[in-house]
Amino acid sequence: MPNNLLFALLAVFAISPAAAHEAASATLAPGYRALPFTAPQPGSYILPVLGSAADGSVVDSSGKPVSLHALYDGKIVLLSFIYATCNDVNGCPLATGVLQQIKTRLKNKPQLSGKLRLITISFDPEHDTPEVMRHYGQGFQNAGSDWRFLTTKSEMEILPILQNYQQSIDKEYDAQGRLTGKFSHLLRVFLIDSHQRIRNIYTISVLHPDMILADIETLLRESSPAVVGNHAPESADATDPLRPGDDKSGYADSAYQTHTQALNARREKPADLFRRARQPMLGLPQLPTPKDNPLTPAKIALGRKLFHDRRLSLNQTISCAMCHIPEQGYTSREQATATGIEGRSVRRNAPTLYNAAYLTRLFHDGRESTLENQAWGPLLAANEMGNPSIGYVVDRLAMLADYTGLFQKAFGREAGMETVGQALAAYQRTLVSGNSAFDRWYFGKEHKALSPSAQAGFALFTGKGGCSSCHLVSGEYALFTDNDLHNTGVGYLDSMKIQPTRQPVQVAPGIALDVDGASIAQVAEIKAGDLGRYEITQRPEDRWKYRTPTLRNIALTAPYMHNGSVGELKSVVQFYNRGGIANETLDPRIHALGLSEQEIDALVDFLSALTGSDNETLVADAFAAPIGN
Template sequence: MVTLLFCFVFGAVAEQPQRSAPGYGALPFQPPSPGSYALPAVGQAADGEVLDTANRPLRLHDLMGDKLVLLSFIYAACSDVNGCPLATQVLHKISRQLQKQPELADKLRLLTLSFNPAQDTPEMMRHYGEGFKTPGFDWQFLTTRDERALQPILDGYQQNVQKIYDERGQFTGTFSHLLRVYLIDKQKNVRNIYNVDFLHADTVLNDVKTLLAGTEAQSALAQVDASRLYQAGDNKQDYRAADYRTQSLALAQRRGKSANLLEFARKPPLGLPVLPVPKDNPLTPAKIALGRKLFYDRRLSLNNTFSCAICHIPEQGFANNEMATAVGVEGRSVRRNAPSLYNVGYAELLFHDGRENSLEQQAWGPLLAHNEMANPSIGRVVDKLKTTADYRGLFEKAFNNKGPGMETIGQALASYQRTLNSADSAFDRWYFAKQADALADSAKRGFELFAGKAACSVCHTIGRSSALFTDQKRHNTGVGYAEAMQTVDGKRRVQVAPGVFLDVDSENLHGLDTVKANDLGYYETSQNPLDRWRYKTPSLRNVALTAPYMHNGSFATLDDVVGFYNRGGTPNENLSPLIKPLGLSEAEQADLVEFLKALTGANVGALVADGFAAPVGEAGGEP
């Protein structure tokens, strides 16, 4: 839907103008065809408190976002023919034209806001509007509680309005002001400003159609290429081909839309159990919004360049499809793969080795790690948030007047992460909702293998009414052992360009890279030799979106993962007794992969779009 918000500002003058404005007659030129030109955003539309004709309070922004908006300001007693009467005449022309174009009329809203609240009460605006409204057309008339409520709106639109006084200093009931009408898009951006010489029904409708054409084109792109939103933004697939064409998405193509995240926690999608929420950190909209803001804010890192979302990328499964292991501030290497955050609120073990057991506490690991966000201390983070203007009052609102601190920062980030719940997959609809045709035959065969011959469900468990696809335990599969203990020949595979690899003598790389630190899994925390190379069982939900796989990102595809388990992992003295050769044929392995692909949640798009809509904290400025 598109909203035209019309608020009319017209100038009263001492003498009647002799020349009528162009808006009263035919357009003296042929306008360009809709969509053949652009209307760049010229600023953000201001907000403010207003009253409707039923004397109900609301925010101006409440009337924007679902439709296009044309905004101007009036006062009911205006007698300037090129002021308020001009706007009224233009609006009548628009309403008459739109009676013949109902598909366009449904996408517009007209709003008329008075800048004379002393006289133009809600009842007065109701009577004033009755003479102009067209049946079935969305035209609303507004006023404000008083001049104090009105002034921030006038200031926000740089609208200068002055009262006219007589020689005795008495207010005459008229105002001096300039006519300006503001066209506002669904993202609450001002896209055009019309003055008395340019306000004309034909030009306004032309601009409206142009904005709608851009919105519909963007919607078509989203429908045709929705899958492209769930991959690396800088996609260089088939880079070496002679006819290569980029598949990368520009930032402008990634339109965000805020989601009701609390509902994903209160009513988890089909296939997920009730979400466990700590009693000392109940979920609230204010906490979730604050945690979301923190999650995407680069200013939480030492040098204001790195956020949680740079490793946990929404369109890449809240993981990172482009790197086997993560990279932190200033390109500092991290030993392990960035794990997906989908359904992380259900995890009893956190980090790949499961060394942490609460999201509230886990948040501080990346914030303080030298090779991640690199903050030197908890106090540094707390002090930065206390002095950052756009966080003023947000912690106090979310935590009953408690400001930023180690506890509240962790609780806010945890609250947001507990809403990233995604299920209602094709498998869920087939298995739990008993929809026989929800799952392809190959995936059904894959499930039989998953729960039977392949024995995947022993660790990736499935319940009667829900499935987390994890036993919440740690296992040694041999991946860590293979990386740490097996010898490597004199050649190393090096990527020199996207999709281009060379085998290089290891000796030629001395001094060009650093020796990768050994990774012993949970042993590094427990110091128990039996815990060497043991890592937690990850959930398999949305696994098709979260490549590469394993704690070190050593497998690029699901086919690689299934092949590894089919071989029985990598033997070592601590190998889990559950890991053994499976004897699956190539066809069976392919069916198993199809089952794993069927675990992608139906609401992934909503969570990705919400991530795109989140503010991004920039160094030196507000999000």
């Protein structure tokens, strides 16, 4: 803030010349200066719900009683608590000054007109009468502004409000124990949405008009209707890869109950996976099982226990299910690439395990051909589960009392390299998912099962888009993969270190900041190279080839591509519409498609219709599994 504006504010607050001089020479809070970095782009992140905004009885500057909820109704609100005689430049004057800057900027932001209300409440009602608050606010009022300066009838009425907002206020005393008329308090400004929920709390270090206005505009972009109770806002789109994984909506409320599926569903009972796997599922072929590892209930139950057991990692913290998360489509929707023990980085995205039974090539580079063998890859990878050897895992299982007799029951012998792989494979083969809306329309001949837009998308998928040349659909079933490997240019782009100038960086669940690429490079380690299938075959023509993923449940399994570099399904379609990334070994089937925006949306509608109808059974069963220590 320029000094002339600072002194103008000090004059409004009737601060003494000596105090003004002291304030001018003090280290000013960030809210008085230009932001040293660019504020995040509105709508590029999600503001979590921090709790319900409490009600309370206050008095307006004319002396009329009014409730806080009546003032909040339908408005986005910035709420600050101050007292009129405060002369700490980084205290109450800071809060009022920042709100003043926001009010001034509203003139250039007509989209906020009528939607934002500023509320300042005194926590010193003995001195700050309605008349005092009216005088206090006169310098900040003008035509079109909506800024209310409030107080309460008594200290007894302000106390419950302060407690509900966890606003700590203490009266100050001099050396003789006499009241000084000053207060010690923690400066906090609350952002409250139009549904009376707290969405952010600004303290002195982050109280800045640029940040607050970005948050306000982000709230305005939430177009979904309000939700009931403690649920998160529907605008936190379930397809958003940056959405919070743990719903803490209403956490500050004394009646809080978690709505996080992963926690609530732990009370679920195991499903009969053996019976489910033997039932034909519309749209899928008969479940393949190797002759040397037929499915049995005992094998499936043992594999399920192994899959969810954290004790199978070196430091007993990571299980298979922590990268292939059941409620996130058996992948990880919150990370572009997987994270192993001790936070070690993994080069590639965790692929979905839905319908892995039908794959003949496993891992993104296709280096394994059976689930039995594939299971040992993550167990032994130093940056995944970290075990030093096969024997180390087998010996640990032998020491765990709750595994006593389980391998004997399932295989007639003790745990070993073969039986561990077979048990894990048996469980993974039961993760079948079909009978989607598309299946009911295409194979079941239910003409109304698929929307007209999705039907148009399927015509593009098999026609102009050419998608079905790799994501196969037959007259009897559809695996939506050719079980082959292709170069689309994504791996080439990574290898050439071609990065955007700015990138979104997730700083907390559901929150991302747009950060300059040069800043990222200063603190990031050099990204590990990845040549795809070439690393397996050593043939130059196999550079940057990766396995064709199934498209079933694709709406559940963002982010996309082998490196998790694409966050939204529409962005994937747009990538292929542009013709991928040109390079010397680009698959000849990848070329510009010339799809219109309407055709792109139709393709997305079709892909969104590939979600299985009975996934909840598998997720609920997974939540009933023990996770080890």
